[in-house]
Amino acid sequence: MSEAPTNQEPPGQSGRRRAATLAASVARPFRSAAGFAGLFRAPAGPLRAGAGFFRAATSLTGRAVRHRWSRRLRVAVAVGLTAVVGSMIGVMLFARSDLNVGPFSAEMSVIPSVHGGTEVNIPPLGSLHLDSHRGPVHLRVDLGSLDQSRTEALIDNPAAISTAGERAVDEVVAGVARLGLRTMGLAVLSTLILAALIFRDTRRTAAAGLTALVVTGGSLGLAAVTLRPNSISEPRYEGLLVNAPAVVGDARRIADNYGRYSEQLQAILGNVSRVYSTISALPVYEPAGNTTRLLHVSDLHLNPTSWGLIRTVVDTFDIDAVIDTGDIVDWGSSAETSFVASIPSVQVPYIYVRGNHDSAAIQAAVARQSNAVVLDDALTEIDGLTIAGIGDPQFTPDKSETNAAGDDSGPELLTAAGDRLAQTIRDSGKKVDIALVHDPAMAQPLSGVVPLVLAGHLHRRVVSTLPAPTAPPPGPSTSASPVPSASTAPPPTFTTRLMVEGSTGGAGLRGLEGEDATPLSLSVLYFDENNELKAYDDIQLGGTGESNVEMQRNVIGLEPEPTPTPAPSLSSIQPSR
Numbered sequence: 001m002s003e004a005p006t007n008q009e010p011p012g013q014s015g016r017r018r019a020a021t022l023a024a025s026v027a028r029p030f031r032s033a034a035g036f037a038g039l040f041r042a043p044a045g046p047l048r049a050g051a052g053f054f055r056a057a058t059s060l061t062g063r064a065v066r067h068r069w070s071r072r073l074r075v076a077v078a079v080g081l082t083a084v085v086g087s088m089i090g091v092m093l094f095a096r097s098d099l100n101v102g103p104f105s106a107e108m109s110v111i112p113s114v115h116g117g118t119e120v121n122i123p124p125l126g127s128l129h130l131d132s133h134r135g136p137v138h139l140r141v142d143l144g145s146l147d148q149s150r151t152e153a154l155i156d157n158p159a160a161i162s163t164a165g166e167r168a169v170d171e172v173v174a175g176v177a178r179l180g181l182r183t184m185g186l187a188v189l190s191t192l193i194l195a196a197l198i199f200r201d202t203r204r205t206a207a208a209g210l211t212a213l214v215v216t217g218g219s220l221g222l223a224a225v226t227l228r229p230n231s232i233s234e235p236r237y238e239g240l241l242v243n244a245p246a247v248v249g250d251a252r253r254i255a256d257n258y259g260r261y262s263e264q265l266q267a268i269l270g271n272v273s274r275v276y277s278t279i280s281a282l283p284v285y286e287p288a289g290n291t292t293r294l295l296h297v298s299d300l301h302l303n304p305t306s307w308g309l310i311r312t313v314v315d316t317f318d319i320d321a322v323i324d325t326g327d328i329v330d331w332g333s334s335a336e337t338s339f340v341a342s343i344p345s346v347q348v349p350y351i352y353v354r355g356n357h358d359s360a361a362i363q364a365a366v367a368r369q370s371n372a373v374v375l376d377d378a379l380t381e382i383d384g385l386t387i388a389g390i391g392d393p394q395f396t397p398d399k400s401e402t403n404a405a406g407d408d409s410g411p412e413l414l415t416a417a418g419d420r421l422a423q424t425i426r427d428s429g430k431k432v433d434i435a436l437v438h439d440p441a442m443a444q445p446l447s448g449v450v451p452l453v454l455a456g457h458l459h460r461r462v463v464s465t466l467p468a469p470t471a472p473p474p475g476p477s478t479s480a481s482p483v484p485s486a487s488t489a490p491p492p493t494f495t496t497r498l499m500v501e502g503s504t505g506g507a508g509l510r511g512l513e514g515e516d517a518t519p520l521s522l523s524v525l526y527f528d529e530n531n532e533l534k535a536y537d538d539i540q541l542g543g544t545g546e547s548n549v550e551m552q553r554n555v556i557g558l559e560p561e562p563t564p565t566p567a568p569s570l571s572s573i574q575p576s577r
Contacts, residue, residue: 025511034476079195079204083211086191088112091137091216094190095183099175106143108175110183113138116223129132135222137183139176143335157429180220187216227381291534292527293317293382298325298438298456303505307342313539314346317524321348321382325456325501326355329362330398337365344370349382351375354391355438355456363391375436377424385531388428388450389436390421411441418445425449433531440500445469447496453531455500461521461538462500497533499523502540532556 502521
């Protein structure tokens with residue numbers, strides 16, 4: 001019997017095969033997912049290449065930035081900025097120089113600017129702007145005070161006046177040259193200091209200083225190359241005066257007249273002494289030994305000639321004190337305070353009341369002088385004479401008869417000041433011999449209160465008597481003034497004389513505007529031992545081109561008695577301007 005073939009595997013082999021098949025079927029999905037993920041891993045090579053390119057470019061740029069030429073460029077820019085800033089600091093803070101231009105003291109300074117040009121400040125009138133040059137530097141000239149000694153030296157030496165203009169040009173040119181060198185030196189010095197603090201490196205500091213020298217020198221050189229000397233004839237004016245063209249024309253005429261006028265001053269002063277020696281021998285009136293002599297001056301208006309005239313009269317006439325009834329300057333500015341520094345040269349007491357051209361600063365400057373006495377609603381005594389005075393309540397340096405200054409206070413303010421002084425005199429309980437005011441409109445309330453009132457303001461001599469005060473109306477007073485009016489005083493026992501002085505300064509420069517200059521006027525008053533006015537000499541010096549001196553002696557009681565002047569007409573007379 002034969003055996004039949006069999007297909008059965010051993011039991012263990014069959015089980016292993018089934019396990020392997022099952023494992024393969026389970027692992028198949030995972031192999032497919034891995035293959036799918038491989039699609040995303042495929043581009044990893046290009047991305048890595050791009051990142052490498054970016055890193056390479058960044059590295060190249062960094063090396064370029066760190067290259068020595070780039071470093072030098074940054075250093076050069078820093079050095080240039082330091083030089084510019086340092087130069088501006090030095091110029092703005094320290095580039096200024098003082099100089100004398102004729103009788104003026106001036107300060108010149110350089111200021112960084114885009115348009116260049118020159119500015120000349122003339123306090124208190126305003127400033128002149130000249131298109132003198134181009135470039136980044138602006139020249140500024142500040143005219144300061146008038147030097148009294150140099151001014152008087154020019155006046156005492158007429159030959160020096162003709163050459164003053166030529167010297168002034170040379171002085172300005174020399175001053176500008178000195179200022180230019182000073183500017184460059186200060187710009188370099190301030191730049192070196194600033195660069196040393198910033199860089200702390202010798203080479204870079206030196207480079208900054210050299211750059212500052214080039215920048216400053218180039219700026220000044222550009223200004224010199226573009227200089228326009230003719231710009232002085234085309235100024236642009238900024239200031240208080242609205243009619244500048246007319247003023248410029250007047251100024252030229254004033255300069256011409258003053259040149260001719262100053263040539264006669266020496267002869268004028270000499271004639272004062274000769275006239276006095278003649279008139280003092282007249283038998284009409286001979287002052288006794290105990291006579292008090294007062295010199296009345298007014299309205300000097302910043303004319304330096306006045307001081308020489310006043311000193312001559314004080315010495316020649318043996319004057320005991322000078323009375324000044326105001327307007328000693330023109331504008332009341334701080335620059336004019338130096339003018340009153342000549343008061344001590346008079347060497348006698350100088351009694352002063354403020355005028356409408358004199359500010360509080362001018363009054364304070366007068367009060368600081370060693371021999372000056374300022375009266376502002378106050379009293380003083382000189383050689384037994386009791387003198388009261390009050391300043392002008394208005395400060396109107398540009399006052400005119402058309403009231404262009406906007407002075408709308410009216411005469412009431414002036415009358416109120418006179419009332420106040422009259423009340424002060426009554427309250428003092430003293431016999432006051434003289435009252436001082438500036439504007440004659442202030443005098444009427446003093447009628448019957450004092451025998452003599454001295455004033456100025458009108459620029460011409462006026463001698464009159466004040467109307468007697470009227471009796472107060474019956475019934476309760478309706479006056480709103482807190483100060484009792486002089487009209488409420490008892491009837492006077494004497495007549496009050498008003499003496500208005502002319503301009504001792506010839507009304508200043510405005511007195512030279514016309515064809516005939518305003519004469520210089522002043523008066524000598526003689527008081528006896530009873531403090532009564534016995535006589536007065538009116539002195540008048542000739543105008544432009546004249547060397548004559550006129551003097552008239554007037555003896556009280558022998559002179560024609562002045563007629564009373566109605567009070568309203570006083571305010572109608574043209575005031576000083």
